[in-house]
Amino acid sequence: xxxxxxxxxxxxxxxxxxxxxxxxxDIGFEVKTGEFIGVMGASGSGxxxxxxxxxxxxxxxxxxxxxxxxxxxxxxxxxxxxFRRENLGFIFQDCNLLDTLTVHENIALALTxxxxxxxxxxxxxxxxxxxxxxxxxxxxxxxxxxxxEKQRCACARAMVTIPKLxxxxxxxGALDSKSAGMLLETLSNMNDVLSATILMVTxxxxxxxxxxxxxxxxxxxxxxxxxxxxxxxxxxxxEILDVMALLGGxxxxxx
Amino acid sequence: MYVKLALRNIKRSxxxxxxxxxxxxxxxxxxxxxxxxxxxxxxLSLAENMGTLKGMILALSFIITAIVGLMTNYxxxxxxxxxxxxxGTYLLLGMEKGQVVKMFLAENLLIGLSAFGTGLMLGMFxxxxxxxxxxxxxxxxxxxxxxxxxxATGLSALFFFxxxxxxxxxxxxxxxxxxxxxxxxxxxxxxxQRIKTPLLFSAIFMISxxxxxxxxxxxxxxxxxxxxxxYYYMALSLACMLxxxxxxxxxxxIGLHLLQTKIKKWSYxxxxxxxxxQITSKINTTGKTMGVLAMLLTAALCSxxxxxxxxxxxxxxxxxxxxxxxxxxxxxxxxxxxxxxxxxxxxITPVKDFVDYKIYQITDTTDIRLxxxxxxxxxxxNRLRVQLxxxxxxIGKREFIVHSDTWHIRKTIEEELNHHxxxxxNGILLSSGIxxxxxxxxxxxxxxxxxxxxxxxxxxxxxxxPPVKARFVATTYSSAPQTxxxxxxxxxxxxxxxxxxxxxxxxxPIAMVVSVKSWSVANGLMGLTTISFGVMYVSLIFFxxxxxxLALQQLTDAAEHKYRFDLLQKLxxxxxxxxxxxGKQLALYFLLPVMxxxxxxxxxxxxxxxxxxxxxxxxxxxxxxTAISFAMFLMVYGCYFIACYRGFMRNIMRKSPHI
Numbered sequence: 001x002x003x004x005x006x007x008x009x010x011x012x013x014x015x016x017x018x019x020x021x022x023x024x025x026d027i028g029f030e031v032k033t034g035e036f037i038g039v040m041g042a043s044g045s046g047x048x049x050x051x052x053x054x055x056x057x058x059x060x061x062x063x064x065x066x067x068x069x070x071x072x073x074x075x076x077x078x079x080x081x082x083f084r085r086e087n088l089g090f091i092f093q094d095c096n097l098l099d100t101l102t103v104h105e106n107i108a109l110a111l112t113x114x115x116x117x118x119x120x121x122x123x124x125x126x127x128x129x130x131x132x133x134x135x136x137x138x139x140x141x142x143x144x145x146x147x148x149e150k151q152r153c154a155c156a157r158a159m160v161t162i163p164k165l166x167x168x169x170x171x172x173g174a175l176d177s178k179s180a181g182m183l184l185e186t187l188s189n190m191n192d193v194l195s196a197t198i199l200m201v202t203x204x205x206x207x208x209x210x211x212x213x214x215x216x217x218x219x220x221x222x223x224x225x226x227x228x229x230x231x232x233x234x235x236x237x238x239e240i241l242d243v244m245a246l247l248g249g250x251x252x253x254x255x
Numbered sequence: 256m257y258v259k260l261a262l263r264n265i266k267r268s269x270x271x272x273x274x275x276x277x278x279x280x281x282x283x284x285x286x287x288x289x290x291x292x293x294x295x296x297x298x299l300s301l302a303e304n305m306g307t308l309k310g311m312i313l314a315l316s317f318i319i320t321a322i323v324g325l326m327t328n329y330x331x332x333x334x335x336x337x338x339x340x341x342x343g344t345y346l347l348l349g350m351e352k353g354q355v356v357k358m359f360l361a362e363n364l365l366i367g368l369s370a371f372g373t374g375l376m377l378g379m380f381x382x383x384x385x386x387x388x389x390x391x392x393x394x395x396x397x398x399x400x401x402x403x404x405x406x407a408t409g410l411s412a413l414f415f416f417x418x419x420x421x422x423x424x425x426x427x428x429x430x431x432x433x434x435x436x437x438x439x440x441x442x443x444x445x446x447x448q449r450i451k452t453p454l455l456f457s458a459i460f461m462i463s464x465x466x467x468x469x470x471x472x473x474x475x476x477x478x479x480x481x482x483x484x485x486y487y488y489m490a491l492s493l494a495c496m497l498x499x500x501x502x503x504x505x506x507x508x509i510g511l512h513l514l515q516t517k518i519k520k521w522s523y524x525x526x527x528x529x530x531x532x533q534i535t536s537k538i539n540t541t542g543k544t545m546g547v548l549a550m551l552l553t554a555a556l557c558s559x560x561x562x563x564x565x566x567x568x569x570x571x572x573x574x575x576x577x578x579x580x581x582x583x584x585x586x587x588x589x590x591x592x593x594x595x596x597x598x599x600x601x602x603i604t605p606v607k608d609f610v611d612y613k614i615y616q617i618t619d620t621t622d623i624r625l626x627x628x629x630x631x632x633x634x635x636x637n638r639l640r641v642q643l644x645x646x647x648x649x650i651g652k653r654e655f656i657v658h659s660d661t662w663h664i665r666k667t668i669e670e671e672l673n674h675h676x677x678x679x680x681n682g683i684l685l686s687s688g689i690x691x692x693x694x695x696x697x698x699x700x701x702x703x704x705x706x707x708x709x710x711x712x713x714x715x716x717x718x719x720x721p722p723v724k725a726r727f728v729a730t731t732y733s734s735a736p737q738t739x740x741x742x743x744x745x746x747x748x749x750x751x752x753x754x755x756x757x758x759x760x761x762x763x764p765i766a767m768v769v770s771v772k773s774w775s776v777a778n779g780l781m782g783l784t785t786i787s788f789g790v791m792y793v794s795l796i797f798f799x800x801x802x803x804x805l806a807l808q809q810l811t812d813a814a815e816h817k818y819r820f821d822l823l824q825k826l827x828x829x830x831x832x833x834x835x836x837x838g839k840q841l842a843l844y845f846l847l848p849v850m851x852x853x854x855x856x857x858x859x860x861x862x863x864x865x866x867x868x869x870x871x872x873x874x875x876x877x878x879x880x881t882a883i884s885f886a887m888f889l890m891v892y893g894c895y896f897i898a899c900y901r902g903f904m905r906n907i908m909r910k911s912p913h914i
Contacts, residue, residue: 055347057435081349084348085348090347096340096347101259101263108256109256109348110349114349157348
């Protein structure tokens with residue numbers, strides 16, 4: 001399978017001359033089309049910074065990020081918005097749904113920004129919401145539905161444009177375990193059935209066990225890598241826990 | 256979809272920032288009403304020098320635009336801060352920055368334009384009320400005239416552009432410059448706490464207090480001065496007071512924080528811990544904002560109280576100012592007669608009756624009560640009384656009359672009449688009594704008694720006294736035209752007695768007074784109108800600004816406050832108690848910035864009243880109008896407080912956070 005994302009020697013520094021913090025210290029990896037890749041690490045290990053760089057929210061200090069062969073670190077300000085809406089989908093911990101719009105409209109907004117012909121929009125919105133099981137709440141406002149439902153709406157919004165890469169930042173962070181489980185099934189489903197490529201940042205071993213491959217970050221570097229392969233999810237989870245113990249992140253994060 | 260989104264956003268903005276947009280509507284309507292007044296032909300034709308009103312309204316409009324502009328600036332920044340996360344989401348979904356900025360501008364301009372339109376309509380109504388009031392003051396019949404005067408509308412649009420549109424555009428630039436990473440993670444940033452060392456803080460606090468008190472003391476001193484430096488010093492001491500005021504408020508949250516950490520007993524009492532933390536949680540901005548608000552309030556309260564008092568002074572002084580239709584005074588005895596003046600006046604407006612007379616003084620006397628005191632002949636006095644429609648007075652050969660229309664020296668005169676009722680005029684003893692003291696308006700100070708009172712002596716005694724001033728008083732059949740004052744003055748100075756104005760150097764010029772009742776009344780009414788409307792204009796806007804900023808501060812932190820109050824409820828505070836705490840918190844926010852301004856205003860008023868109160872011909876004018884001003888302020892402020900309280904309760908009692 002061809003690789004959709006290439007991260008090449010990326011570095012990111014914060015601070016000034018006297019006091020430099022290396023948030024990301026020479027990271028490189030590839031993601032293949034249809035992969036569900038997880039990035040794990042303790043707080044401050046650089047996971048979110050990495051995600052922000054890949055999602056063009058933040059820029060690199062050094063290195064390159066190639067998405068589908070295109071170097072996103074060299075995109076001009078104007079191209080970034082276009083690139084983002086055509087290639088990326090986002091799922092954040094706090095959903096980022098607009099409270100002035102209904103669920104239906106929130107999902108449709110992503111399509112209108114992409115200038116999809118109006119007569120196709122409703123069909124697409126209803127299609128994706130059926131797949132994610134949110135067709136009953138389409139006409140409700142974000143503040144009228146539960147956290148888990150909101151997060152599935154965010155998934156629908158991220159997916160509806162059929163982006164090349166879906167980026168998820170702690171999507172289960174604000175959810176109870178049942179909703180979290182449902183959301184992970186949804187993501188996994190999106191990956192299997194719709195062959196969406198997903199990059200998920202998490203510090204939770206249970207969430208990570210749904211991925212097909214996991215990168216472990218420590219102090220801004222890749223510390224280790226795990227591949228699920230043909231293993232069962234339980235086996236994979238145990239392996240993750242072992243690496244986490246090695247990382248020194250402790251097992252306190254394990255549910 | 257963008258249109259739908261923008262419309263929904265507008266709907267939400269109108270709900271969340273209702274107080275702000277209502278204030279914009281009111282500001283526009285007040286601005287427009289006053290500008291219309293300034294350009295209204297009906298109003299400007301009421302008095303010869305009504306142009307002053309126009310000039311003042313234009314000048315004040317600039318100040319008001321600046322202040323409302325500041326408020327809009329504050330509100331725009333505030334609203335953008337609250338919407339950062341939303342803007343970030345748009346960008347994340349792939350909207351271009353230009354699109355986001357365009358949407359922000361479209362939303363705000365649409366709101367602004369409708370506020371402007373509504374403001375104009377409301378302003379037209381207020382303008383009618385103003386016209387009615389002013390025409391009633393001038394006793395001129397009121398004719399409603401609903402027409403949008405082009406200059407007033409144009410200027411309103413210009414000022415609105417400066418105060419609102421420019422700030423919106425600036426907001427657009429602000430949004431366009433923001434980085435997406437800051438927008439998305441904005442909520443996680445806290446306001447950095449910058450607590451000075453207690454020593455430095457105490458020093459700044461003490462200096463501020465000293466500036467306040469020192470400014471007040473300096474004001475008391477300088478108002479006593481009688482030359483032009485008084486304005487310079489007055490401005491300086493007022494600046495000191497305002498600067499000190501700002502300093503005190505800027506230090507307040509830090510002071511509270513220190514108190515909270517040092518005096519545990521106090522901070523643990525009742526809901527103090529929670530309330531103080533609410534204020535100190537935004538330690539930098541709260542104090543500074545309160546400082547600015549306090550400065551605005553002080554300026555508004557002082558100008559409203561003093562302005563009302565001054566206009567009341569005009570009102571009460573009108574009838575004392577010119578009781579005679581026409582009066583001319585020339586402070587030299589060498590005017591034989593005013594025949595030519597009479598002829599000139601008669602050519603303009605028919606004269607019914609006139610008095611051509613002299614004022615006498617005693618040159619050599621040791622009695623300080625008589626030195627430089629103006630003396631009238633009894634016959635002249637009675638003829639003057641006839642001009643005013645009063646009865647004639649008769650006295651015995653060895654008696655005299657005192658006439659004083661000035662209340663603050665009357666008490667002294669009464670005392671003298673009770674205890675030392677005898678005077679010695681060139682060896683002749685005359686006596687009087689309290690029954691021979693008359694107080695009708697008699698145009699004293701200027702015409703009949705420069706010191707605020709005059710003695711009236713029997714004619715034969717006056718015959719022996721030297722005349723020192725020439726006077727002429729005329730009564731006309733109908734009210735003289737206002738222009739007569741200028742025409743008559745010109746006639747006397749240029750044609751009749753040009754030598755009066757060409758005094759050889761080294762000699763003081765001869766004092767000359769020309770007064771025309773119709774002009775004085777119009778002038779007094781004009782002064783009354785200009786000042787009272789002017790101070791109302793400025794203070795109303797200042798009150799609105801302060802109320803809006805306070806309410807905005809409280810209402811827009813809805814989510815934050817809701818979280819805190821939810822927590823309080825979970826910690827076991829009953830719903831009723833929550834109401835109490837909200838009331839206390841809002842009262843604290845609304846009262847704190849008012850406390851010092853009220854104290855300072857009362858001090859300034861007391862000082863001014865002590866020094867200038869005597870110039871007003873009716874007692875207690877200043878305290879009375881100060882009370883009225885405070886009542887007006889309380890009314891406006893109270894409305895904002897109630898609106899804020901209701902909005903706040905609705906916010907925190909809402910089931911789930913809105914944003």
